[in-house]
Amino acid sequence: MNAPLRAADTKADPAGAGSVLSVSQLAKSFDGRAVLTGLDFTVKAGVATALIGANGSGKSTLMKCLIRLIEPSAGRVQMLGQDVLSLSPRGLRAFRAQVGVVWQKHNLVPRLSALSNVVHGVQARMSGPRAWFQSIAPDAVRAEALHSLDRVGLADRALQRVDSLSGGQQQRVAIARMLMQRPRIILADEPDASLDPQSGEEVMRLLSGLARQDGLTLIVISHRMEHTLEFSDHILGLQQGKIVMDRPTQGTDAALLRRFFEHQE
Numbered sequence: 001m002n003a004p005l006r007a008a009d010t011k012a013d014p015a016g017a018g019s020v021l022s023v024s025q026l027a028k029s030f031d032g033r034a035v036l037t038g039l040d041f042t043v044k045a046g047v048a049t050a051l052i053g054a055n056g057s058g059k060s061t062l063m064k065c066l067i068r069l070i071e072p073s074a075g076r077v078q079m080l081g082q083d084v085l086s087l088s089p090r091g092l093r094a095f096r097a098q099v100g101v102v103w104q105k106h107n108l109v110p111r112l113s114a115l116s117n118v119v120h121g122v123q124a125r126m127s128g129p130r131a132w133f134q135s136i137a138p139d140a141v142r143a144e145a146l147h148s149l150d151r152v153g154l155a156d157r158a159l160q161r162v163d164s165l166s167g168g169q170q171q172r173v174a175i176a177r178m179l180m181q182r183p184r185i186i187l188a189d190e191p192d193a194s195l196d197p198q199s200g201e202e203v204m205r206l207l208s209g210l211a212r213q214d215g216l217t218l219i220v221i222s223h224r225m226e227h228t229l230e231f232s233d234h235i236l237g238l239q240q241g242k243i244v245m246d247r248p249t250q251g252t253d254a255a256l257l258r259r260f261f262e263h264q265e
């Protein structure tokens with residue numbers, strides 16, 4: 001029922017260094033204005049990477065380029081064994097099914113129960129409506145959805161309408177919905193924003209714990225330095241669309257991160 005444990009995914013990595021994501025010379029311009037310029041980095045399997053940088057430095061644009069919610073202008077993205085920028089529409093759908101995303105704004109259906117919202121998450125792992133109708137037993141999906149809610153600590157709220165839950169609980173429902181996809185990698189864009197400090201921390205702890213338990217790779221954007229330090233293994237720092245920091249979290253402290261943010265122009 002649970003997402004299977006996945007060992008280091010070497011298929012994605014011709015160089016054999018265990019990376020699930022390899023980005024080279026990635027660039028994005030909007031109307032001739034460069035927002036990302038010549039990005040090169042790799043992310044190893046099972047590693048939690050924090051993507052940090054000032055407002056407007058290009059973090060969300062980068063995250064969206066990785067799964068082509070925004071089309072990059074140039075460069076290469078190798079992820080989960082796929083050359084992402086050359087995928088057909090169908091290949092792209094199958095690829096995206098393996099990538100769990102968590103946004104600041106979670107787009108749950110407010111009038112439906114937590115359980116119904118989580119059940120809907122299963123559609124994201126199917127490549128078309130036929131697969132959805134023909135190959136999934138409703139009882140099995142419901143049981144898996146209940147298990148997902150249990151993993152985010154909300155089994156007792158399964159039948160409650162989502163709009164009656166707190167912001168932190170809603171974000172956890174969104175995470176449970178994402179788990180239904182059985183993702184291989186999780187991308188999270190400020191999942192802790194617009195939550196109070198305690199709920200934000202709970203959401204970050206939950207995401208990093210789930211990723212660790214399932215052996216998943218996690219890339220998370222957060223503006224909270226303490227979250228970066230506590231919940232990541234590696235840090236990528238963006239400044240005006242360029243990677244200016246690429247280092248393990250171990251050996252990084254708040255003073256170093258403060259200096260990084262002070263040197264933004």
Ligand SMILES: Nc1ncnc2c1ncn2[C@@H]1O[C@H](COP(=O)(O)OP(=O)(O)OP(=O)(O)O)[C@@H](O)[C@H]1O
Nearest residue numbers: 030031035053054055056057058059060061062223
């Ligand atoms: N669709 C778009 N059209 C034009 N410009 C855009 C578009 N999306 C983003 N930008 C610009 O690209 C730059 C980077 O934006 P992005 O949202 O990636 O930054 P960010 O690092 O995620 O910032 P924040 O911390 O505020 O979320 C900004 O200058 C933004 O205005």
Ligand SMILES: [Mg+2]
Nearest residue numbers: 059060061189
């Ligand atoms: Mg952003």
